[in-house]
Amino acid sequence: MSIQNNQNLSLGADYEQVATKFRPIFQQIALGALERETQRKLPFDAIQALKQVGFGAVRVPTAFGGDGLSQQQLFRLLIELAKADSNVVQALRGHFAFVEDRLNAHKDQDQTIWFKRFVQGDLVGNAWTEIGQVEIGDVATRVTANQDGQLSVNGQKYYSTGTIFADWIDLFALDETQNQHVIAAVATKDAGVKISDDWDGFGQKTTGSGTLTIQDVAIERDHILPFEQRFKYQTAFYQVVHLATLAGIAHSAVATFSEEVRQRTRIFSHGNADLVRDDAQILQVIGKASAQAYASEAITLATAKALDVAYLSHFQSDATFEQQANDRAELESSQGQVVISELVLNLSTELFNSLGASASSTAKQLDRFWRNARVVSSHNPLIYKQKVxxxxxxxxTALPYVWQIGNSPVAKQAEIAA
Known part of the structure; x- marks a missing residue:
């Protein structure tokens, strides 16, 4: 097949033309970000506004009514949105990963129904992780069948990011009828779905990452997707969403602190200028942070380019090239995480050197940049990334494409022995 001319793929579009549709909404989202942060107010209005203009369909091919953006363009757009409010980007992380999976699945199975849903505004939340006494490698959320063969799902998840805003749930489960790991696409409107806003993290407070309970929810077989068919570069994709979020946090921190410096009238007697905005050392602080923010975005977009290569490799008949492309995407996303996390955590701390003690005011919430960056950077431990x-x-040694977290069986044995 000719990749360059295939309208069923998302190969890129006029970025400015697409971004122009969304920037007025981004501006409105930015205006309410501080209030949402201060009051821990979930961004329902912000996400609804994005739904109404088709933001969730920017990667859907133009032949199916989407914008056909490349992944590099998608992540550039997510950086712009993260600058407005990093919580909103993380809330949409699961959605864009599910869309990416359907884009890959379209190679062998028609995805017109899902593409239509995305274009109509449907969003997908994420629900993979279980907490409590679940041992690593086990999945308590199950798909089962009754005597009549009707399938249903039961289970509980935490870190169900974005699900509270969504129409569908990307739910990781074990299908007992087939004895395989699956993704169950569950509608949030089902009466057996309960979504709790009980995420208690000190950062990224309004991402809707709380507890999800699924009780006797009926599901059709065509909404059960074998996990082994999941798109290969999924881990890299999820990570690059975090990188885009971090890059947006960096840009927002630099812009916010720069405005504080610009407006500041109080000076120190042992400073270097009559106005803080002219103080060489303060300018040095802002300049370094700006460079770090620039580097964070540049690295993010470079890793996104590797994702585009992995996507295109899926539609070519070259298994070796596809494996190499996926390895490269995984490696670059890992390398990007290590560097960008450190850059943004550093700048969101060092920027406080440009102001005085008043910068610690809770009314300003200037600490939100570090708090949010710290939480985003904690999702996949940096030390393990550095090791792999x-x-x-x-x-x-092969890079780990998929991993799990759970209770150690050794810890359970020790508890029994005690």
Whole structure:
């Protein structure tokens, strides 16, 4: 097939033309960000506004009514949105991953129904992680069948990011009828779905990442998707959403602190100028942070380019090239995480050197940039990323495409022994 001319793929569009549709909404989202942060107010209005203008369909091919953006363009757009409010981007992380999965699945199975849903504004939330006494490798959320063969889902998830805003749930489960891990696409409107806003993190407070309970929810077989068919670069994709979020946080922090410096009239007797905005050392602080923000965005977009190559490789008949493209996407997203996390955590701390003690005012919430960056950077531990990168570089050990978290069986054995 000719990739360049295939209208069923998302190969890129006029970025400015597409972005222009959304920027007025981004501006409105930015105006309410501080209030939402201060009051811990979930961004229902912000996400509804994005739904109404088709933001969730920017990656859907133009042949199906979407904008056909490349992944590099998508992440550029997410950086702009994260600058307005990083919580909104993280709330949409699961949606764009599910869309990406359907884009890949379209190679072998028609996805017109899902594309139509996305274009109509449907959003998908994320619900994979279980907490409590679930051992690593086990999945308590199950798909089962009754005597009549009717399928249903039961289980509980935490970190169900974005689900409270969504129409569908990207739910990781074990299908007992097939004895395989699956994604169950569950409608949030079902009476057996309960979504709780009980996320208690000190950052990214309004992402809707709380508890999800699924009780006797009926599901059709065509809404049960084998996990082994999930798009190969999914882990890299999820990570690059975090990188875009961090880059947006960086830009927003620099802009906010710069305005504080610009307006500041109080000076120190041992400073370097009659106005803070002319103080060489203060300008140095802002200048370095600006460079770090620039680097964060540049690295994010470079990793997104690797994702585009992985996407296109899926539609070519070259298994070796596809494996190499996926390895490259995983490696670059991991390397990007290590560097960008440190850049943004550093700048969101060092920027306080440009102001005085008044910067600690809770009314200003200037600490939100560090808090949000710290939480985003904690999702995939940096030390393990550094380790797997080093193992790849030195030993060519395969990168872990998928991993799980859960209770250690050794800890359980120790508890029984005690």
């Amino acid at each position: 990168i080093g193992d790849w570089v030195i030993n060519q």
